[in-house]
Amino acid sequence: MKNKLFSGESINIEYKVEMPKKSEKYMKTVVAFANGRGGRIVFGVDDKTLNIVGMNPDTIFQTMDSITNAISDSCEPKIYPDVTLQSIDDKTIIVVEIHPGPMRPYYIKNKGLVDGTYVRVAGTSRHAEGYMLKELILEGQNRYFDNEPCEYLEINEDDIKDLCDKMKKIAIENTWNDEEKAAIRDVTKNILITWGILKEDNGKIIPTNAYALLTGKMQIQPTIQCAVFKGKTRAYFVDRREFSGPIQDQVQLAFQYVLEKINMGMQIKGIYRQDVYELPINSVRELIANAVAHRNYLEPGNIQVAIFDDRLEVTSPGMLLNTVSIKKMIEGYSRLRNPAIANAFAYMKIIEKWGTGIPRILRECKEYGLKKPELIDFDGDFRVNMYRREEKSKTTQTTTQTTTQTTTQTTTQITTQTTIKLTKNDHEILQVIQNNPALSQKEIAMELGWTVDRVKYYLNKMKKQEAIRRIGSSHKGYWKLLIKL
Known part of the structure; x- marks a missing residue:
């Protein structure tokens, strides 16, 4: 317990040297913890030095009551903390534990919903921006943005059939086995309703935000921004592109962009010549597809795919969901932020729905002899770094070109x-x-x-x-x- 409590402030730990006279100074953290993954506020510890100061033993029980009452009176919906004492080195501290709340958003009552809602970002409690507040409201009501009706969009039966046909075509293109191709079922209007891509209201079919994203008809359609940078920082562009349109098309275009920009060699298997990329291309595609399927579409930013000398970097708008952690992802746990899109992508063979993506990416990178990919939850975004073979990056291109030149004549002669x-x-x-x-x-x-x-x-x-x-x-x-x- 001691190591965990005194390892420094983080996304779920905050220190107070004493109980502030104004409860608002720690109430922001209380609602931020309740809106997130929970956390602890420790009273009696210096937040700068982490020295254990302790609380006044003569008034410590009155202080505990004051904290409990302040939290109960100041927050809406009500938050009921666990307040306990802990003795360390003959000094007593107060540990206030706030559990993740099921009735989000939680806010400071006298500030109101808009001004009084806070979230935890990078170890600090921040005022929730508009898109964060909207997601908290949906989460508290067990709703999803991609399932919500897209009220400005009108569709007819031909529009629905067109989407169904395109989805089946992509599913067939992404399936290599002829027997599996033949087994792919048609997509129908009722299936789209089941998945949450369409809704039925009093006999009328209404498109959802998922439909708008899959057809490229969102009022502000998100894009994927791709770029190649010189070196290991974003200081100098070498090339950049932006892909728009239906989100499933964006996945393919961004994937092709990466393939064009990374190094490629070759190997001979029997009489066949086989292209071999420096990165496991199935994992590259999985990274981009996961970013599109699991991003926060309420956030106005775009997915970024950046290629540096030492890594491929895929950044997706939106922090991890509250019940998801990097440790859980590595173990194969997954929670859907956009279930309608996930259903569509799974049908089209773009992603797996059941959390196998990250473990498979880690395994393939290990088999390639690459450094373990880095998963980062930071400042409102989620990022994955897939590392290249840095020590060979300067020679790979030359080696590839030389190999191609030396084999050109032989290949030409045996083409027939x-x-x-x-x-x-x-x-x-x-x-x-x-x-x-x-x-x-x-x-x-x-x-x-x-x-x-x-x-x-x-x-x-x-x-x-x-x-x-x-x-x-x-x-x-x-x-x-x-x-x-």
Whole structure:
């Protein structure tokens, strides 16, 4: 108990050298603890030196009663603390324990709901911003933002069918086994209602915020900001992009961006050449997808995916939910902040719903021989750092280029004898190129109904596999197929 109580102020510990004359000085912390994961206020300890001063033994029981009464009278809804004594080195301290409250938000009564609500952030009690207050209200009523009706949006049966069809298409694209593809069921209006993407009210179908996010029709649609920085800080940009539209498309575009920017080598398996990225790409995709699925959509910020010389950094707006801790996440515990989005993403094979993501990321990084990823809950955001092989970062690119150059001639010679593994998306692009080799990337995208970034990703991949080659300039050249379809 002593080590835990006297290790310094934190998200759930605060010290007071004595009981303040004005109870408001510690009442902010009381409501902040009740609105969060709970905590303890320790009276009789110097918050600067952590020296145990102790409380006056002659009046200590009156002090305990005063603290209990002040908390009961000052807070709304009522908070009932556990107030106990503890003797250390012949000195007695008062420990006030505040449990996480089920009736959030808690606030200081004489300040009112808006001005009197506080939350705990980075070891201090802060006034709750508007979006924090809204989430506390929803949480106290056992409601979720993504399940709430999107009142400004009107939809019809064609809109609903369009979303259902697109979700099934993505689910099939993200499934590799033909038997599993065949087993994917259709999404229907009733399923969307069950998931919370739609609501039914007096026979009328109403879209929720989840529907708006999945179709890109939110009034202020969040985006994913991606960037590459020189060095290990955000001082110098090398490149940056921002992806908008439906959130499931943002996941794929941000993932492709990372693949384009990190180093890639190759290995030979049998007669096949296989691209090998410096980071486990399934884990990279999982990080981005988790950030989108579990972020706080009430907070106005955007997800940021940043690539530094030593790490990939994914930052998601919103602190961890009150019952979630980093320790629990590592052990596989998960609590859904956006259950409707999680249901949709799980169906589309974008995420797993049951908390397996973080343990799998840690395992894959270990198998890659990488430093253990860092999980950080800080200042209103949640961040994961996936570390690169820093000591090799300066030579990886050169080594990759040299390997490619030395194998180009051999690969070209055996192209007609070697079968290159192509995906369905690869085949679709190659078919368009075969029909019209002069098309630009933008024109190919228009032909397929894809984004230009998606086309660029597959073209670059097939160029590295030496399945195609660009002859001439990007505007006046043409595509040459190096393989037979």
